[in-house]
Amino acid sequence: AQSxxxxxxxxxxxxxxxxxxxxxxxxxxxxxxxxxxxxxNQGLQLLLKYTTGATLVKxxxxxxxxxxxxxxxxxxxxxxxxxxxxxxxxxxxxxxxxLIFGTGTRLQVFP
Amino acid sequence: EAGVAQSPRYxxxxxxxxxxxxxxxxxxxxxxxxxxxxxxxxxxxxxQFQNNGxxxxxxxxxxxxxxxxxxxxxxxxxxxxxxxxxxxxxxCASSRTGGTEAxxxxxxxxxxx
Numbered sequence: 198a199q200s201x202x203x204x205x206x207x208x209x210x211x212x213x214x215x216x217x218x219x220x221x222x223x224x225x226x227x228x229x230x231x232x233x234x235x236x237x238n239q240g241l242q243l244l245l246k247y248t249t250g251a252t253l254v255k256x257x258x259x260x261x262x263x264x265x266x267x268x269x270x271x272x273x274x275x276x277x278x279x280x281x282x283x284x285x286x287x288x289x290x291x292x293x294x295x296l297i298f299g300t301g302t303r304l305q306v307f308p
Numbered sequence: 309e310a311g312v313a314q315s316p317r318y319x320x321x322x323x324x325x326x327x328x329x330x331x332x333x334x335x336x337x338x339x340x341x342x343x344x345x346x347x348x349x350x351x352x353x354x355x356q357f358q359n360n361g362x363x364x365x366x367x368x369x370x371x372x373x374x375x376x377x378x379x380x381x382x383x384x385x386x387x388x389x390x391x392x393x394x395x396x397x398x399x400c401a402s403s404r405t406g407g408t409e410a411x412x413x414x415x416x417x418x419x420x421x
Contacts, residue, residue, distance in 0.1 A: 298350030
């Protein structure tokens with residue numbers, strides 16, 4: 198069965214600092230991997246996805262993630278945090294056309 | 309294009325009452341999902357439809373939850389009777405046939421007291 202583990206339920210950074218949110222997956226087949234963002238009282242919005250091809254994936258709002266098969270990881274990064282990045286972030290793996298989500302990481306950004 | 313529409317946004321009911329949620333997916337999206345998101349957790353799939361047929365309902369508590377998708381478009385999710393542990397946000401999502409990107413609605417926040 199496919200699964201996702203997000204390390205760190207809360208991450209705090211200063212505005213302008215590097216953002217790193219960790220995600221490890223378990224899959225018996227080549228995975229499709231996703232990062233979604235959820236703002237308060239909102240649904241989930243797709244940040245980026247990896248299906249095949251280039252392992253470094255660029256998404257919206259300056260985020261990117263790198264698929265590392267050897268480490269079974271798909272960490273999300275952003276070089277410089279902005280106050281508006283404060284939200285809940287979910288990593289997900291596609292399991293035969295349905296998404297399996299991690300438990301989420303809440304990102305706080307301090308001025 | 310219009311996004312996934314859900315209603316109501318918020319609902320408060322007493323335990324043992326019944327409640328229904330409505331979802332209208334993006335036009336042309338054949339696949340529709342209902343997810344349950346309990347506070348502090350990631351969304352958990354309850355049921356997946358392909359057109360008006362059920363693909364996966366293995367995690368749907370069928371003794372109290374039911375869902376239907378009429379004519380392969382709109383969908384309703386019902387809980388009867390509700391329990392305190394059903395308090396959660398219920399998210400509807402849709403995707404194109406065979407697509408891997410799901411688009412989510414804003415969700416319905418259910419509080420059972």
